[in-house]
Amino acid sequence: MSQDPNLFWFGCILWLVSVLVIFNLVYSHPPAKAKVTQKRVDPIKYAYVVNTDEEKEIAQLRRECTRLRQKLQQQSQKIREDFQHNTFYQLESLLTNYPTVCKVVQEHPDLPAKNILPLFKPLDKVLAHWGYEAIGSPLAQVPYNPQLHQPDDRDITVGEMVYIWFVGYQDRKLEYIISPAVVSRNLPQIPKSTKSYAVNFS
Incomplete structure (x- = not known):
């Protein structure tokens, strides 16, 4: 069966027009998209909120610091x-x-003086x-040890025999020298008069 050429071209034109109409409808009215709303941030207001939070945190830290200091x-x-x-009760x-x-x-x-010494x-x-121990005893002769003794003369050498004038003290627990003993090459001059205060080192 022979086809009419005019009818053939008419069909092509009709098909092309249909495609154009459909294309125009699709792209001229795209499907509705989800509306994305982005909230505009006011920089001044945002900075105010940030500063307010920082000030609250700083104020809280200051209060905590004050509380700890008072404690x-x-x-x-x-x-x-x-x-x-405790010291008073022991020395009462x-x-x-x-x-x-x-x-x-x-x-x-x-x-x-011997009548007064028991009070001490x-x-x-x-x-x-306290755990304090005396370093040496008064008038005792000992070898000079710079870690334990404080000499009255700078030229005293290590190991030289010296006399303890005043005892020192050390912490037995911590092995720490609290006060070195004062030493000298010579004995201190002690008055022998019975009418003066007697020096009792015992």
Whole structure:
């Protein structure tokens, strides 16, 4: 069956027009997309919010720092008070008798020192409680040790025999020298008069 050429071209034109119409409908009215809304950030307002948060954090840190400082001060005060009370109780007999002893010595300057020495026994208890140990004994002759002794003359050499004038103290637990013993090549001059204060190193 022969086809009419005019009819053939008419069909082609009709098909092309249909394609153009469909293409125009599709691309001239695209499907609705999800509307994406992006909130505009005001830089001034954002900076204000950030600064406000930082200020709140700084203020909180300052309050915490103040609280810790006050707590530390309270603890330091409590430790100091406990130390003072404990020391006073150990020295109570010496402290309560000391004013009377001073008055008696003023009234009786010839009073032998040996009658007063027992009042200083509480000091030995305090040193023992603290763990402090005497370095040497008074008037003892010992080899000079620069780690333990403080010489009265710079030219004293290590190992040289010296006399202890004043004892030192060291912490037995920490093995720490608190105060070195004062030493000299010569013995101290001690008055021998019975009317003067006798020096008792025992």
